[in-house]
Amino acid sequence: MAEHPTPETAEIPAAARVRVLLYGDVDLNVMDGSAIWLPSMAETLTRAGAEVHVQLKAEERRDLLTAPLRALDGVTVLEARPRAGQNSMEPARAATVLAEADERERYDVVLVRGIHMCSELAERHAFPGRLWSYVTEFGYVAGEFSSSRQETIGAIAAASRLMLAQTPQARAVLEAMVPAAAGRTEILSPMVPDEVRPVERSAEHAAGPLRMIYTGKFAHDWHTDKMPAILEHLTEAGVEARLTMVGDKVHREPKRSGWASRMRTLLNADMPGFEWTGALSRVESMDRMAHSDVSLGWRAPRLDLSLEISTKVLESCALGVPPLVNRTTIHEELLGTDYPLFIDALRDDAEAIARRLQGVQERLPELSAHVLAAAEPYRMTARAEALRGYFARLGLLDQAPAAGTLSADAGQHASPQAGESGAAQSADAQNAEAVSVSPRRTRVVVAGHDLKFAGELVDMLRDDPSVELRLDHWSTLHKHDESASTKLIDWADVVVCEWAGPNAVWYSKHKRPGQRLVVRLHMFELRGGWLENIDTDAVDALVTVSGLYRDLTREHMAIDPAKVTVIPNAVSVADLDRPGLPDRRYRLGLVGIVPLRKRLDRAVDLLEALRRHDDRFTLHIRGRMPWEYAHEWRKPLQREGYLDLFARIGGSDLREVVAFEPFGADMGTWLTKIGWVLSPSTTESFHLAPAEGMVSGAVPLVWQRPGAVGVFGEDFVVPDTEAAAERVLAAVADDEQYGRLSDLSRQRVQGYDERAVAALWHAALFPAAAS
Template sequence: MTRRLRALLYGDVDMNVIDGSAVWAQSTALALADAGVEVTLVLKAAVTTDRLLQPLADHDRVVLHAPHDQGSVPGLGQRQLTPAQFAALAASLDAQERFDLVVLRGFGLVREVVADGRLHGRLWTYLTDIPQTVVELTDEAVAPLTEIADASRIVLCQTEELRSFLEHGVPATCGKTALFPPIVPEALVAAPEEPPTPEDLQLVYIGKFARRWNTLEMTRLPARLAEHGVTAQLHAVGDKIHRGDEVLPDFPQRMREGLEQAPGVVWHGGRPRAEAMAQAALAHVGLSWRDAELDASLELSTKVLEYGSLGLPVVLNRTPAHEALLGADYPLFAASEDDVVDALVEVTRDGERWKLAAERCRTAAAAYTLRRASEDLRAELDRVFPDAPELTRDGGRPLRVVVASHDLKFFTRILDDLRALPQVEVRLDTWASLNDHDEATSRELVAWADVVILEWCGRNAAWYSRHKRDGQRLILRLHRFELYTGYPAEVQHDAVDQVIAVSPHYAKLTRELTDFAPERVVTIPNWVDVHAFDRPKDPAARFHLGMIGVSPVTRKRLDLGIDVVERLRAVDPRFTLFVKSKLSWDYWWIWKNHDEQRELQASLDRLQSSSSLRDGVVFDGFGPDVAAWLRKIGFVLSTSDDESFHLSPAEGMASGAVPLVRDWPGADTIYADQWIQTDVEAMVERILDLVHGGDWDEAAHVARRQVADAFDLPAVVEQWRRILVEDLPTDAPGTRLMP
């Protein structure tokens, strides 16, 4: 990323109040600015304190836009901005000087901006106030989330758990998600290194005061601890007291009484972030224990990480996310008020437990610093806003590119990259099928384009080859099935500048089976977004086999995958085969084949008749959430009779799974010899050797490195950028993609 980017940032939060949302806005502005972005932060409320804003005002790449002071929202007065007012203001600011990205937080706010429509494609949306359980994620909840995903360039997710949940429940988010965890500042002070004693236990809570955050119960802790012979003080920092609800209507009154009157409680009110952290550094233990109804949350508390950055141990709920962060044996997990009291009494009597908790929190927080966030943001910005070769035409106008296709499922990320290039303008000619299109639209586009990319070799290729203009560049990518149809013969071959195949084997077949000039046939492999697949693995993954897309089973050979897992389970019943696919009956043109029906039925009957296989094969839902699904997969099988490329093993490799590829024709031009197996017995032997021999981790590491070298998205799209304006060389004899 060499050009200077401009970002508009807004959270539906009051920057006068210190809470997690406001701290997020401050931290995000600083992280973007430190990543080299010019940031404009719009303020929702009139400024009454600069506790959070002063660090932003001091940064030379952050501009604070205060509508209340600048009069940019007519009739606003002292009222806070509504989502509709912000949507109009954002469009107005963008018209004055275009923003490259618009970072927004808040479900209602984002819905309003999406409905406005003027910032589509540039939204980086961060949502936490959305359903986070399967029960809540109804069709009615998915619909607006789908609209948001469709309008977003990036969907920012706080945790890997939330990311996987969204990708599974809202398919439109797949391919758009990016991790954006909480950010904590570099600690300028540190908590005490000596553990507390029964004579002196200092507790701290910083944040909002709300019923489900158990802040009322916290004010009782000093008195309860005194009953156990522990002298304690609670230092409470914050000034935002939530309203009551049906469970506790008088919560505000009782909360204030607890802060002002409860024995051992010292209420410091609202404080600048630096002062609040300095206060926390004087304590022995931080409190972030919440009501059990929040245990299903897929988020991480920023405050837990801020405490950890000081070396301050935290009392918090035992949840899968917290166990992943701090370890299952972390000593300060608590489920009830009694648990909290018992844990605090214990650490005053056993200093080693306190030291263990402090070290766990310090280590966990180290991965969430502002510096790390800025580095991660810079890397994401580099992916979204790539550098590019000179592509402009005479006079400096952008290169005009048309993509004509009936199906872009294998072209999505290449299309995203082309659209992101500042020197390229892209338009689509969407064909209804291989044969059907709006000819008037196609004529208009062929007259406009400098370059036409034909994805699939159907009638689109025949039509554009006959209507190509002088000086226009025509690029055709064909896949496996077209070679065995009459479509290539309908193309005016001399009009096509370059023909792209996805593997050396199919490039060779294209030269042999079509009349395209051999020197015009080149290989650009399928892409794998290695970064998107690089996610933590389930601990049991090495015992899990995966097959993706098994229809038609007569060619993909589901039966051989079942053979593999059956033999494995005879040795170790922990092995399981997961199949992520539609089945043959979901495709009418496949299901009409009687051999296909018989083969699938035979496999299903076999699973039902064997107790071992019935428990050992799982059919998962078909969908684009492959990266999330692969977290549980340790081996990806390719048992097909033939493939043009077979992307599944490569995606598995990017996820840290080991590929096992049957020796189908051309496999050795794509995958390294170490992954290719001659038969089922060889696959079984290889799996057992790696798992029981303890070499699975090393093999997975090698696989990930190889796929990054051969098929990583940035390298593949670089070839697509080049082919827009120059001919690529044809394959040398014996070319293979993965050494």
């Protein structure tokens, strides 16, 4: 492990480094994967430009992991402080110790691993806006996500600035099951040190016995009791072989009486070619693995649905040692579908595994090069760069992107994920104690009945250390607690009215001298009878979501045109930039079909036209059904229009290729399977879904309507359905053409990135600071 900062880290002045308090609910006296994670995480954070304080959970009884941790530049180790008579800190005690450390140092990020620890911090509303929660226990195996666990993790997500998931699969499940996690979940995959490399092997070694190794805990579902049998079958087949097992943590297995005792007997057995080393330091353990030919990762079938990727598997690959592992989706993505050392967990036994190893013995040098390449994205340098991106996303590093090439008057609401994130965390923002600074922080109130589109704004304000934020959440468009609003307007320096509704009327009538009032108008407000009651002289800035609505607002309201401006509501490039799935170009996506002006009929027409040429096309419709909107379903023309459309789909072969998918916050995952995001509406203030899809390389297909070109540019706007079909068929027939459109989508959407939009909001709210 590196004992010095990388050149990139060394260039960052100490004062400019992100200050991180790191805690894992793990005992570093026990050598296993979760314990090894803590020093690896600390080192990766330092490479990302952080100053790291690691709080230990347990008193040190040995220093196999803590000694290398203390040797890292940029890392300070804080001793465990358990209660009297205990060796380690339970979550309540650890939460108190972390809070005391933060009082002394004031960290930028508090990164915590472990569901019980994160739950304790969530209940305390600890570290608002700074808590990064890494919860691996939400379902180590997919399908074990109970309702109680869902509730617990939902509370953790609502209290966290970021949720961390080990793999894209884990993130997808987390976002689908816990809406509060959508829009704030980042990938924190295992990492291996750059210095972990294959050792030079002599010709004698290459011609010697087949060297197998297992490192880690000894547990029933890890099949450690069956591994010595592999050695026996190889020996019986005339293959000279060795098996080394490293570790000393034997699970008690309460449901399997006598298993732990039998495991210890096996470990102590006098078997030819077998060695049990006991616990080794991480360096010694990896040295043993580096001099092996194959690492063993055979597990029980129920773990095939695991949402994690083993650090041990990655370390083995980084050492050029091919791992023998169960065939799973995650392992196939890492090693390829034709990797020859996959185990069928339901069928293969020790004898079958021995035959497989014997069959690939001559290919081991080739497999070594293959797995070495697979490990490269997981090296600390690569993972540190990802962490720097997360720091930049939160404004902890100055890497905000410049405005992109989309029109400056384009924009609409923030991602539903981001909006729900901001609303879910509002309690933290209100409950956070003010930090004593000089001068005092600017007091900002955000007021409105529906804050789901204000997520990027709430996040920006919460992350700004110079701002103290409170929310005035109206119960409905027209109803609020007037006494609470009166206290807030007496307190605030700046008021933001989300929606130009009755909230804007009330605040414009009660604004104090010297106070700044900013109102955001989306679309429906232009039809509201209250609009003329807004005291526009009291409004300092009226923000609209697109150039079209800027112009309409100037026409419909008696307001100084100079006060009306455009701020595009953001998409989170950091969150939505995810690799697209294979064959996405044959999948059309439509988000939202209510009201009828969303023009589901155009999407169905397009699907029919495309399938006349290629039957691989499908249409995926996401969102609530029209009868879920009572005010729309009561309208006879609306209801009849939908019934006719559904009858058309159900009465033809389209019923097999149109998928109605429920509303959900996990748009990022859903969009990775969509190649074309449709916007067939006759009118929109913007239409968020195509912009969100563009981040992952999906291509927007926008029917011509007022304001469409100003939002998306001419490249993605078509005059009618026939032209849309021609566009799709031409691109699908030419890989390079679809690739160019996909790349252009990614490029164009950068102007809506949440960091670029945050800069515009900052200028609107705090013009003195901007000047």
